[in-house]
Amino acid sequence: MDHAPAADTTARPTALRAGWRRRAVRIAIGLLTVIAAIWLVLFITKGRFLRHPFESIAGRLTHRTVTIGGDFQLYFAPWRIKFVAEKIAISNPDWASRPNLFTADRIDSRIAPLSLLFGKRRFTRLELTNGAVDLEWTPDHRANTWTFSAKKGGRPLEFPRIDVATVTGTTIRYRDPRMRVIADLALDDIRSRDARIGHAVGVRGKGVIRTTPFTLTAQLLSPDATANRGRNELIARMRAAGNVVDVAGTLPSISDVEKVPLTTRARGRDLSSLLDIIGVVIPRTRTYDLRAQLVKDGDVYRFTRMKGTFGDSDLAGKLTVTNGERLHLDSELATDKLDIIDAAPFIGYNPDIVASKGAQAAAAATGAGAQRLLPDAALPVATMQRFDAGLKWTIRTVRSRRVPISNVDLTLALDRGKLTLSPLRFAMARGDVASDLVFDTRPRPSRVTYDIRLSPTPLGRLLAGWGVAEAGTTGTVKGRVQLQGRGDTIHDSLASANGRMAFILPAGSLWTRNAQLAELDIGTFVQKMFEERLKEPVRINCGLVAFTVRGGVAAADPILIDTSKNVIIGRGGFSFRNEAIDMAIRADAKKFSLFSGQSPIGLTGSFAQPGIDPISGDLLARAGAGLGLAVVATPLAGVLAFVDVGDAKAAACGPVLSGARANAQRTSKGAPRQDVGNGTTAKSKDGRQTQSEAKAQRKKFLGIF
Incomplete structure (x- = not known):
């Protein structure tokens, strides 16, 4: 009698657990039944009735307008999500220059469901027909069209993993107002099987940088690795204004070039025409060929390990281009041998004319009279006031028949239209020349100041180029030139100069x-x-x-x-x-x-x-x-x-x-x-x-x- 209550107490928890298990089984069976029913309904109807809910939900998540003008399918087939959309369009933000970020005649895809949950999107199959993508930045680079939340800022463009793909008729438009770049590109057709594309994927197109037209061809050399989020071996070639620029490198993702070392090579008839594309003015050059390593870090583009030639002269060093509120260039350059003809542009002469016809013909080509030597080439006043620059350039030897020049040390600063060459030093005939030159384009016409100082220099060596032997001549010469004038050419500034x-x-x-x-x-x-x-x-x-x-x-x-x-x-x-x-x-x-x-x-x-x-x-x-x-x-x-x-x-x-x-x-x-x-x-x-x-x-x- 005394042990009966204990037995009842033990039996109740066991019964409760059994009851919960029965309820859980019934709930699980119910959920599976519902899922199976949903799956069956979707499979039978192909999910076509979900078109309008999909447009609404996708629009709210992306803060865009999503429309589908043709067939729509969304269902499990059987374990992958099948998504089919015809005449699909995803709108751009209101600030963009075109209405749609993406349009396509047809998308037919299979998506791994779990990849949507864990953020690693994976398409086991993708067929894309006549897709058009519009990629655009805001002028301040704080937002772009492919980042769906302005609060997150402009993120790099990311692509999903694609196992099997058939892509035809795809075009891409890219617009960057800060760099003033517009490009219209076409992607070569892609047909892959078993996650292997099997050959390089090409991109070709044309565009405009500032006001200069260009053409572009590129190849993805490792498309299979790219499809599996592996190494992205990319090469590209751009042609503009008679220049050819090659870029090659391995990207962490197909669209991510930030802080990635890229091998670059630029060559053409005139280096000034290449830099003029981005609004930078330098004296013109003869044929050039330069190689460097490029690293982009936000608005900063660093060219290091630069080495090459222009004309009959060599060039090495580094260059940094900052594309901020004002374009700014910083460079440190070194030249072992500078041919005197390649130095002609620094005073306004065309080096090709100097080489073929002489200095007088080169002066005439600038607008000077037939019997004049001082160039009439105008300073590019408007361009000089649009960008800033700093330059440190050393030159070991200048090849010249007349005057032996060596050990050139040039420091240049351009600040809002005021160009200062100070100091400009070089050794001449065992003597030294030091100068400070200022070309201030802010007043009209430009205010130009020349201050040139010649340290004691042996006459014999100085005059040797004119047939005077050094032996027997021990005299020296020293001097100073101080002039100030107004004008936008060397000739005009000297023609108005006062000084001694x-x-x-x-x-x-x-x-x-x-x-x-x-x-x-x-x-x-x-x-x-x-x-x-x-x-x-x-x-x-x-x-x-x-x-x-x-x-x-x-x-x-x-x-x-x-x-x-x-x-x-x-x-x-x-x-x-x-x-x-x-x-x-x-x-x-x-x-x-x-x-x-x-x-x-x-x-x-x-x-x-x-x-x-x-x-x-x-x-x-x-x-x-x-x-x-x-x-x-x-x-x-x-x-x-x-x-x-x-x-x-x-x-x-x-x-x-x-x-x-x-x-x-x-x-x-x-x-x-x-x-x-x-x-x-x-x-x-x-x-x-x-x-x-x-x-x-x-x-x-x-x-x-």
Whole structure:
């Protein structure tokens, strides 16, 4: 009696558990029955009655309008989800330039159900006919058409895994307002079996970058791996404005190029035409071929390990392009050998014309006159104000027949239209040139400043390119050019320039042959020529060749060189406006000299065609007088017309070596010099000398002697 309640207590939990099991079995059977019924209904009806609910639900999930204009099927067949839609369209956001993100005549697919739950979408079969995809970014790159929530930002485009595919007639449109790129592409037809496509998949198309048309061909070399989310071996080639750009690399996904190293190669007739595509202006080049590694990181494109050639010159280094609010370029470049012809574009010359026809023809091609050398190529003002840049460029050697240049060190900065080359240094003939050049395009016309400094440089090496041997010449030259002008071309800025140019010759020596030719001391020159002592040096005590520039016209201020035997002085000048030269240089002997010409050498012509006129009117008059004396008196009397009594006043070297103006020059005894002018030239109102003005100036100059 006492144990009966315990038995009842044990039996109740067992009965309860059995009841729950029966209920669970009934519920499971009920669910399976419902699922089976749903499956059966869907299988029989092909799920066609779900078209409108599908459009509504898909539209809410994607925040887009989804429409199906033809047949629709959605059911299990038997274990995969079969989805069929004809005339399907998925709309674009309101801000897009086209109404639909995606349209297709027909989609027939099999989808693994579990892949929808775990986010790894897998199509076991896909047939796509005449699909059209529109991919577009917002101008600020914060959203794109294929990311269905603006809050998530613009995510990379992702593709599902596809086991078996038949894709025909697919087109893709890509638009990026920030980069100003529009591309219309066509995908080659794809037919795969058992998750193997079997050959490369190609893409071809055309488009516009900014205002430049281009064509594009690309191939996916590993489509089977891509279909299984493996390695994506991609190669692409773009042609634009006569340039060819090749890109190759392995992508983590078919559309993801972020932070992926890509091998690039660019080649063409002119590198400037390639960079002009993205709105960057550089001097034009000859044929180029460059290779680099490209890595895209957001709006930053880094080109590293750059190496190649342009013209007959080499180039290496790195370049970074930042496509932000303003386009910005940063580069560090190195050149081992720069051909002087490839340097011609930096002053506005076409290098191809320089190579084939010379500098004068290249100047004429810029719009300059037929007899001019200064280029009239205008600065690209509008383009220079649209992007910024920084450049550090070193050049070991410049190949030049005339002037040996090496160790070039260039630092460039472009900031909102102000281009600064500072410093620009290079070694020339064992001397150094340092300069600061500023081209400020913000004022109209541009304000241009030239400040060029030449450290002491051996004359022999400097003049060797013009046939002057170094042996016997120990003189040096140093100088500075400071000019400021207004204009959008080199010619215009110099034609309006004001400033000063001065070159100082400290003590040294020069070949006798060269010195005597310059001084026209015929007697000494002939004597030494017969004695074969042409390399005997002549001592230079000091010298100054300086010009004052006003309104583009340079006047000698002064030209004064004191040697052991003579004092060389010059008058006249030249014009940056019309590039005319009208100067006269004369040497007066300090001691008696027989057969001295004692008359100025005329420097005439233009920058392009300079001329030397050693037979001045004064010298012809001397010859006439000598001939008359020889006729009426004796032949010996004729010689007297060519005698220099040697009364030249030696120069005080202090003012000369300090680069002082003409009015500060003195004789060795401290008296003001009256023979070096005052830094003016005869000129018309516009600074251009007329023939009569030049003649009057020459007459006035000769009258001093």
